[in-house]
Amino acid sequence: MTAAKTPRTQPSEVRRRDLLEAAAALFLQQGFDATPVDEIVLRAGMSKGLFYHYFSSKQEILAALREQFIQQFHDRVQGALEQAPEDDWVQRLTCWIRASVQGYRDTLDMHDLVFSDHIRSNYQGERNVVTEPLHRILSEGQNAGVWSVADVDLTAWVIYQGMHGAVDNMGLETAEQWAALEDNLVTLFVSMLGAKLPHPYK
Amino acid sequence: MTAAKTPRTQPSEVRRRDLLEAAAALFLQQGFDATPVDEIVLRAGMSKGLFYHYFSSKQEILAALREQFIQQFHDRVQGALEQAPEDDWVQRLTCWIRASVQGYRDTLDMHDLVFSDHIRSNYQGERNVVTEPLHRILSEGQNAGVWSVADVDLTAWVIYQGMHGAVDNMGLETAEQWAALEDNLVTLFVSMLGAKLPHPYK
Incomplete structure (x- = not known):
């Protein structure tokens, strides 16, 4: 016989997300250095102990924000590519460029925050996540004979x-x-x- | 009547250069953090007081190495461009690309040292020094009608x-x-x- 567990007030993922949101808002507002963990937990309405259940340090929550930023950037570009014709490689490249420029334009402050010098990162691994869709477009366009680099x-x-x-x-x-x-x-x-743009292109 | 000054053993510029050389060698060999000023002056055969006559800190000598690196990179590319025909813009661009790639190839360790996080820098100003010759080639080729961007x-x-x-x-x-x-x-x-490469190009 097992005792029924007391349900927690919030699922674990929600609390983690609340902490990330509070940290992001405060870091953007007043800077990473000027934001103590105390303020983050206050804003998220949690105990300091709970913060340390999820993150070992302020650096680690910034690293998590960075990972989230990269994933969201990737998802945004991927979402745009899903609207583009599957076999029009010039159009897909065009779409990648536009979605990427728009992605940066809309997240400049967050970009500068998460890529600041406060944390070290797996530079190569992160780059690979972001460049992978582009790499795929170039390879597939090459295979389809649209370009030859x-x-x-x-x-x-x-x-x-x-x-x-x-x-x-x-x-x-x-x-x-x-x-x-763009x-x-x-x-x-x-x-x-060495490809041709359709006229008019969008 | 003025008293004749005692000539210094070395002209000021030579001593400064000796310090830069000693610092560069030690930083490359054992790292910036692991190199105290004592070792730099020992290698350069000078007193610590003389070091501080030229540089206020270890960071400042690294900043001077960085400035020197950028200047040498610029001079190298400029020297290569002087060998290229003055009015062949494709050839000049080609020359810029090759000289730049070779410049990085030959100075990778020094590049990583001087662009490490140990010092802050005038990022935009430095970039302008390095990109200025490229910018000039592109402008002049544009004016000559070789390309139209x-x-x-x-x-x-x-x-x-x-x-x-x-x-x-x-x-x-x-x-x-x-x-x-290249x-x-x-x-x-x-x-x-949208320009054409001469065949064969070099």
């Missing part, structure tokens, strides 16, 4: 880093500038692959 | 970051791999600009 890995890095560098360094502000960036990156990279 | 700044960032990302992430080892990287980047970027 000497090195698919290299081409994926150039597109990923070129896109990311542009987002980081162009100092974009207006919606028009962001939209122009268009210009699509033109550059489709041209780089 | 919508945004020269963006295109310079994409080429610079794409090249840098490839060098950092491709895990290149053999001379053949490095040579193939060729492949030239092909990708010339194609991206």
